[in-house]
Structure formats: C-alpha cells, structure tokens
Amino acid sequence: MNLMNPTFIHTYVSVDCIVFGFDYDHRLNILLVQRHLENTPKEKQRKLPGSLILSQEDVDDAAQRVLHELTGIKKMVLKQFRCFADPKRASSPEDIKWMDKEYQPNIDRIITVAYLSLCKIDHKINSTKYDTVDWFPVDQIPALPFDHNLIIQEALKEVRRWVESDFSIVFELLPKKFTIRQLHRLYSDLSKNKIDIKNFHKKISTFNFILPLDEMETNVAHRAARYYKFDKKLYRKSHNKLIK
Incomplete structure (x- = not known):
C-alpha cells in the first residue's frame, strides 16, 4: 500500500450530541451551546455540543463525556444513530476559523458520529464546559454552523422511529x-x-x-x-x- 498517496487526508473524528427535552409549555426542545468567534453576533454562534475524540477514548465514551460536560448528569439515555462525513461539512470560513482556534491543528476534514439523548427538562443543567446552554424549541432552531441543522433533522427522524418501536421512550422526556x-x-x-x-x-x-x-x-x-x-x-x- 502506498501510504504517501496524496488523496489520503488529515482527518479527525468528533461526536455531536442532540439532547431532546420537553418543557412545561408543551414543546419539544433541543439543547444548544454558545461558541465564541470574534466579530460575530452571539445569536449566530449557537451550535450542537460536541468534541473531537481523545486519543485513548472510545467513541461512546466520548459521547458520554460530552453529555456530562454539557449537563452535569452522569446517566442519560444515549443512542448513536448516524455518521456525517460530507467533505464540505466544515468548509465555511467561519467554521474553519473556529476549528483553528478551538483545536489548533490544521484539520483537512472532520467526520462526526451523531448521538441523540433524552433529558427531563426539569433537571438542572450544570455545565462544566459551556458558559451558555439554552433550550430551543425544535421549530425555532436558528441557522447553525457546519451541518448541525441537518443533524437535528435526522435526529428527529431517528427519535420518531425509536418511539414507534418502543413507546416507553416518551416517558424519558416527561416529568x-x-x-x-x-x-x-x-x-x-x-x-x-x-x-x-x-x-x-x-x-x-x-x-x-x-x-x-x-x-x-x-x-x-x-x-x-x-x-x-x-x-x-x-x-x-x-x-x-x-x-x-
């Protein structure tokens, strides 16, 4: 095998977590966090919580770590549902700028493994990583970086399939x-x-x-x-x- 093949690229793997909650106004919500980019309005800096996988870390362990850093909750329902690997998913100048700031290395491509999780919305969110964590109704999700809007759409399809096969999942969201x-x-x-x-x-x-x-x-x-x-x-x- 020619390991010097120029078509091989410097690829990183991440996890992104879609956390669903149901609020007292009877709306289905998703947790979004705030990323920090200079000269960019705060309302345009929302994103899904996620992280690159650490060198000695299994992908499921990485997702559990992201959830714990996000919520402070140790045990949550968690389901891996899809990998997103479009070569252009992290190609916008704003996303490249943020990745260079957040992760330092020059990343040619980033592939993410997506997980969905269910959280009772009356649980106190005690994030150890993010300054700003907010619930957003699924019908009011703003334009997000990378392909996060697509990931949310696919997560909704997956959780609906999940409910159809196991009705008890509904009660993970209710008080x-x-x-x-x-x-x-x-x-x-x-x-x-x-x-x-x-x-x-x-x-x-x-x-x-x-x-x-x-x-x-x-x-x-x-x-x-x-x-x-x-x-x-x-x-x-x-x-x-x-x-x-």
Missing part, C-alpha cells in the same frame, strides 16, 4: 407526574401518527402501565387535569406479553 394533555402533545411531536385528544384519552385508558394519581393540577387558567404516572415494571410485563 414523573404528567397530564394526558402533556403526553398527547409530546406523542404528537414525536410520532407521525396524529390522533385527536379524545381518541388519545380512550387509547391511554387501555394501558395498565399509565396510572392515574389522586392529584390534580393547581393554579391553572383552564380546567384542572388529573396527573398520571408511568409504571416501567408494568410496561415491561405488558410489552413482553405482546412479543410472545
């Missing part, structure tokens, strides 16, 4: 106690299957793993709704019966 309206809104955001709220209520009532609580909403302008909780053990039993 421990939730209303049927919250569950319906989140399911609608994550699923291609649209269902009206009345039919959704009927469907949920057939699930023995969604348990009503003796607790109602308080201090709300609309009619107070009952709270429910998800029972993971009952779900597993029901799911196993369906598989057999």
